[in-house]
Amino acid sequence: MNDKLNLHAALAAATCALxxxxxxxxxxxxxxxxxxxxxxxxxxxxxxxxxxxxxAALSAQRDFDDDRKLSLNLTAxxxxxxxxxxxxxxxxxxxxxxxxxxATYSTPAGKVPLDDTFLDTRIALSGSWTQxxxxxxxxxxxxxxxxxxDYTHLGANASLARDxxxxxxxxxxxxxxxQDDIKPVGGAPIPLSQMLDVGDLRNKRGDDxxxxxxxxxxxxxxxxxxxxxxxxxxxxxxxxxxxxxxxxLSVVDPVTGDTVTRVAAGGQGPDGVYRYENRPDSRTKQGIxxxxxxxxxxxxxxxxxxxxxxxxxxxxxxxxxxxxxPLGAANFIEPQLRYYTQSAADFYRSSLIAGQPLPEYASxxxxxxxxxxxxxxxxxxxxxxxxxxxxTRLEYYQQSGDVPGNQIVGRQAARxxxxxxxxxxxxxxxxxxx
Amino acid sequence: xxxxxAMSLTREPDHWVGRFVAMACPCEVLIDSxxxxxxxxxxxxxxxxxxxIEHKFSRYRQDNIVHxxxxxxxxxxxxxxxxxxxxxxxxxxxxVSEGRFDITSGILRxxxxxxxGTHVPAQADIDALLACVGWHKVLWDRxxxxxxxxxxxxxxxxxxxxxxxVDTAATLANSTAPGLSCVVNFxxxxxxxxxxxxxxxxxxxxxxxxxxxxxxHIVPLLRGALATSGDSRRFVLHAGxxxxxxxxxxxxxxxxHAPRAISVAADTCTQAGTLTTLAMLSGAxxxxxxxxxxxxxxxx
Amino acid sequence: MKILLxxxxxxxxxxxxxxxxxxxxxxxxxxxxxxxxxxxxxxAIDDHIYFSKEASSGGRGFGGGGCGCN
Numbered sequence: 095m096n097d098k099l100n101l102h103a104a105l106a107a108a109t110c111a112l113x114x115x116x117x118x119x120x121x122x123x124x125x126x127x128x129x130x131x132x133x134x135x136x137x138x139x140x141x142x143x144x145x146x147x148x149x150a151a152l153s154a155q156r157d158f159d160d161d162r163k164l165s166l167n168l169t170a171x172x173x174x175x176x177x178x179x180x181x182x183x184x185x186x187x188x189x190x191x192x193x194x195x196x197a198t199y200s201t202p203a204g205k206v207p208l209d210d211t212f213l214d215t216r217i218a219l220s221g222s223w224t225q226x227x228x229x230x231x232x233x234x235x236x237x238x239x240x241x242x243x244d245y246t247h248l249g250a251n252a253s254l255a256r257d258x259x260x261x262x263x264x265x266x267x268x269x270x271x272x273q274d275d276i277k278p279v280g281g282a283p284i285p286l287s288q289m290l291d292v293g294d295l296r297n298k299r300g301d302d303x304x305x306x307x308x309x310x311x312x313x314x315x316x317x318x319x320x321x322x323x324x325x326x327x328x329x330x331x332x333x334x335x336x337x338x339x340x341x342x343l344s345v346v347d348p349v350t351g352d353t354v355t356r357v358a359a360g361g362q363g364p365d366g367v368y369r370y371e372n373r374p375d376s377r378t379k380q381g382i383x384x385x386x387x388x389x390x391x392x393x394x395x396x397x398x399x400x401x402x403x404x405x406x407x408x409x410x411x412x413x414x415x416x417x418x419x420p421l422g423a424a425n426f427i428e429p430q431l432r433y434y435t436q437s438a439a440d441f442y443r444s445s446l447i448a449g450q451p452l453p454e455y456a457s458x459x460x461x462x463x464x465x466x467x468x469x470x471x472x473x474x475x476x477x478x479x480x481x482x483x484x485x486t487r488l489e490y491y492q493q494s495g496d497v498p499g500n501q502i503v504g505r506q507a508a509r510x511x512x513x514x515x516x517x518x519x520x521x522x523x524x525x526x527x528x
Numbered sequence: 529x530x531x532x533x534a535m536s537l538t539r540e541p542d543h544w545v546g547r548f549v550a551m552a553c554p555c556e557v558l559i560d561s562x563x564x565x566x567x568x569x570x571x572x573x574x575x576x577x578x579x580x581i582e583h584k585f586s587r588y589r590q591d592n593i594v595h596x597x598x599x600x601x602x603x604x605x606x607x608x609x610x611x612x613x614x615x616x617x618x619x620x621x622x623x624v625s626e627g628r629f630d631i632t633s634g635i636l637r638x639x640x641x642x643x644x645g646t647h648v649p650a651q652a653d654i655d656a657l658l659a660c661v662g663w664h665k666v667l668w669d670r671x672x673x674x675x676x677x678x679x680x681x682x683x684x685x686x687x688x689x690x691x692x693x694v695d696t697a698a699t700l701a702n703s704t705a706p707g708l709s710c711v712v713n714f715x716x717x718x719x720x721x722x723x724x725x726x727x728x729x730x731x732x733x734x735x736x737x738x739x740x741x742x743x744x745h746i747v748p749l750l751r752g753a754l755a756t757s758g759d760s761r762r763f764v765l766h767a768g769x770x771x772x773x774x775x776x777x778x779x780x781x782x783x784x785h786a787p788r789a790i791s792v793a794a795d796t797c798t799q800a801g802t803l804t805t806l807a808m809l810s811g812a813x814x815x816x817x818x819x820x821x822x823x824x825x826x827x828x
Numbered sequence: 829m830k831i832l833l834x835x836x837x838x839x840x841x842x843x844x845x846x847x848x849x850x851x852x853x854x855x856x857x858x859x860x861x862x863x864x865x866x867x868x869x870x871x872a873i874d875d876h877i878y879f880s881k882e883a884s885s886g887g888r889g890f891g892g893g894g895c896g897c898n
Binding site: 132134136138149151153167251259260262263268270308310314315316317318319320322324326328330379381382383385387389394398400402404406408410412418434436439461462467473487491493515519521523 | 861
């Protein structure tokens with residue numbers, strides 16, 4: 095062929111003459127090289143002035159040539175309020191030593207003891223890179239970091255996917271590993287040790303850490319022009335410090351069921367016997383997650399189910415469904431419904447009985463108990479004339495659980511043992527491109 | 529009105545799609561329109577444009593300029609401005625391809641039948657046809673707009689007509705609805721007109737020409753054009769050799785060792801189509817040629 | 829267990845080779861809301877909330893976490 099530069103010029107001139115137009119502005123050769131952003135502002139508020147959280151998230155994605163993709167995420171949230179400490183409610187007021195070991199706080203009679211959560215700010219950063227490898231493979235790798243006053247997380251993950259059957263079937267395999275450092279306020283309490291007076295730190299140790307290894311085996315299948323399904327098998331192995339350093343168990347009288355009293359030196363300490371929880375130092379979880387998306391015309395129905403089981407004895411079932419319903423060309427509304435139910439951990443107990451030998455593991459954390467949860471939500475989205483999208487989501491989350499009858503002692507039966515939790519979630523989202 | 533075919537308009541979540549058949553292939557227009565009325569106006573003008581160009585330049589009709597030229601039997605024929613521009617463009621392609629591309633080479637198809645079969649014509653038949661091939665044997669008077677072929681010669685805009693139709697329809701769509709974004713797709717030759725309202729690229733899938741199970745490549749296009757040349761079903765298998773349907777006008781034989789399919793992105797569909805054609809004609813050097821051209825390309 | 833799962837997955841892959849669509853039938857699946865990763869940010873937010881309130885987490889992707897809230 096002729097000299098390439100001349101060729102280019104000759105072709106451009108000939109095209110221009112043929113089409114009778116000036117040569118167009120250069121085609122957006124880097125058409126794919128743009129940023130798109132997804133942002134969100136979230137309010138999460140529990141009833142009874144418990145935990146309130148305000149969180150802002152920014153997710154940025156840049157597409158490069160050849161289906162390569164960079165994604166970056168930043169989340170910042172601020173947490174205030176209090177959460178249930180695990181101690182039972184009584185007909186009298188209760189006094190506790192705060193986690194720092196420097197002060198006390200009290201819970202009024204008849205109320206479930208709450209532990210004042212510190213005003214905490216969490217920053218999380220993560221990034222990932224995805225690209226094709228050979229023709230049918232996709233690889234991706236990512237790093238994550240997050241930090242809060244008593245917790246630091248560092249994680250890395252990698253996954254490989256292969257397409258089969260005209261890209262109608264995809265198999266993927268992923269590995270994630272994370273190392274988290276925990277620096278509890280006032281030090282991590284010695285497991286099952288008793289809560290001590292203010293200034294007495296003999297039951298506190300230093301910092302601790304945990305490691306988590308996750309494996310994920312994924313299978314995606316296009317079932318037809320309107321339907322796609324995904325099934326994942328997940329395996330997760332955690333080891334190290336898995337306790338919640340702020341969770342307690344009340345030590346109760348075997349007859350009355352009331353917390354055994356003690357006298358604090360100078361009144362500066364707990365007026366009852368409380369012990370810190372202890373969980374096993376390893377946990378293996380396995381799960382199956384199945385999801386389907388089906389389009390009915392312009393409407394899209396999503397249904398997912400998850401079963402998880404772990405060697406702490408917790409089994410959970412989750413069913414979630416969403417229906418995206420367009421309203422005209424620019425708007426949509428999406429009702430969402432989720433049902434979750436879990437069984438209790440083997441070592442879950444609402445209190446410890448005085449005079450009995452201490453169990454190896456014990457926790458009264460309500461999150462390890464038996465409960466059901468329902469989330470009702472609705473999302474409304476609007477696409478602007480410039481193609482950006484804003485959305486509002488409103489969700490109501492309600493947990494209700496029970497302490498097993500055989501764990502209720504004496505007068506406990508007359509009191510609320512497992513406080514229901516309800517929360518309101520309001521989220522604003524804005525999605526745009528640059 | 530040139531309305532030989534039916535046109536349909538359907539609504540997708542974020543655009544409209546008009547479909548019709550022209551130039552023996554399925555054609556579609558994707559329109560980023562807020563209203564059905566506007567989408568319909570654009571599809572109407574694009575389909576009218578496709579049918580007009582098909583009608584005017586098809587070599588299968590007997591009532592158009594190509595037929596008059598091909599049956600001129602040595603007499604000079606007066607042509608209009610649009611035909612003249614296409615002839616000029618074809619002449620440039622012949623020049624830059626050093627004679628490999630030639631709009632008078634269509635009669636070689638009397639010897640070559642690219643249907644996936646095994647028939648290879650005799651060299652004597654090819655030689656006989658080659659006597660009637662060659663732009664240098666033609667008298668093209670640009671000033672007088674007169675074209676004079678030798679008796680027995682024929683022209684065929686097959687290699688450039690569809691891409692030209694895409695660009696012409698795209699220009700027309702923009703003058704009909706200025707600023708509106710749409711994709712004009714005539715059987716895989718594509719032009720994107722204007723950026724979408726959401727400034728996201730249109731995602732254009734490149735189909736693998738033959739092997740079932742070979743994935744689609746998705747090309748995001750904001751503006752610009754894409755053309756594909758392939759030989760999925762159009763080839764001859766002979767003595768273990770696969771001859772593509774791209775004929776070298778100098779030898780009368782198909783180009784060997786060319787990629788199965790080439791897609792090129794460029795400013796206009798005509799440029800993209802030209803680059804795919806020239807790359808195909810480069811045979812084994814196709815990729816070298818495409819690299820040197822600086823265009824974005826995909827090989828299969 | 830894992831070997832069994834891998835074998836099951838292979839069976840499914842073979843069994844599903846007759847399922848699916850041709851590349852040109854991907855128009856509906858190509859809609860952004862049909863992507864399994866549509867609304868990734870919503871999903872991440874939900875996962876984070878549920879991670880801090882429930883004993884099970886993850887399943888859809890990696891187990892969430894990276895938070896001292898559980």
